[in-house]
C-alpha cells in the first residue's frame with residue numbers, strides 16, 4: 001500500500017474533470033498537491049476552492065511544449081522538492097473522422113496524450129529512482145484497447161500511452177526499483193470532455209471514477225480498466241473471436257462503434 005500522507009504529488013490537467021477531483025482526494029489523504037494545467041484561471045479556482053484542505057499549489061504549463069515542461073519541472077524541484085507521485089492525467093480529444101482532422105490537431109493530440117507523459121516522467125523519474133520510491137499513474141482510456149470510429153487519433157495516442165506505461169513498469173521491476181506504474185483505462189466519464197456521447201454501457205460518474213483511480217494507486221495496481229470487466233471482455237473477445245465477429249459484438253451488442261456519432265466535447 002502507498003500512504004499518501006506527506007507525499008508530494010503532481011497532477012497534470014488538475015484544473016478540471018477527474019484531475020481536479022483527484023487533487024481533492026489526495027489533499028484529504030494528507031498529500032501535498034501540485035497542479036499543472038494550461039488553464040491559469042482554472043488552477044487559481046481549484047486552489048481557492050481546496051486551500052483549506054491542505055497544501056496545494058499550481059503552475060501554468062502547456063505540456064505539449066517540451067521546453068515549458070522542462071523549465072517547469074526544474075522550478076518544481078527547486079520550490080517543492082522531489083515529486084513522489086506523478087499522475088499524467090491531462091488529455092484532449094478532437095472527436096472527428098480521421099480525414100477531417102487537421103495536421104495540427106493530429107500533432108497536438110499526440111503531443112499532449114502520448115508524448116507529454118513520457119517527457120514529464122523523464123523529468124521526475126531519476127529523483128524517484130535515487131530515493132527508491134515513487135509512483136507514476138498514467139490516465140489512458142478504454143479507447144486504447146478497442147478501435148472506435150471518430151476516435152482514431154485519440155485511440156492512437158492512448159494505445160501508445162498504454163504500451164509505454166506498462167513497459168516502464170516492467171523496467172522498474174527488472175531494475176528492482178520501488179517505483180510503481182499504474183495504467184488506467186476508463187470508459188466514458190461524465191466530466192464534459194465527451195459531451196454528446198450516447199452509450200448503451202453506463203457512462204461513469206466522475207467522483208466514483210476518481211476514487212477508484214486513487215485507490216488503484218494506493219494498492220499499486222498495474223493495469224486497471226473502469227469498469228473492471230472491460231479489460232477481460234475486450235482482451236478475451238479480441239483473442240477468441242474472428243475480427244468480423246468482434247466487430248459485431250463491440251458494434252452491435254455493446255453499441256460502442258456509434259457512441260461518438262453525436263460527440264460535442266468540451267467547448
Ligand SMILES: NC(=O)c1ccc[n+]([C@@H]2O[C@H](COP(=O)([O-])OP(=O)(O)OC[C@H]3O[C@@H](n4cnc5c(N)ncnc54)[C@H](O)[C@@H]3O)[C@@H](O)[C@H]2O)c1
Nearest residue numbers: 013016017018037038062063089090091141188189191193
Ligand atoms: N472523460 C472521459 O470520458 C474519459 C474517458 C477515458 C479517459 N479519459 C482521460 O482522462 C483524462 C482526464 O480527462 P477529463 O475527462 O477529466 O478531461 P477534462 O477536459 O475535464 O480535463 C483535462 C484537463 O487537461 C488540461 N489540458 C488540456 N491540454 C493541456 C495542455 N496542453 N497542457 C496542460 N494541460 C492541458 C485541461 O485544461 C483540463 O484541465 C484525459 O487524459 C482523458 O483522455 C477521459
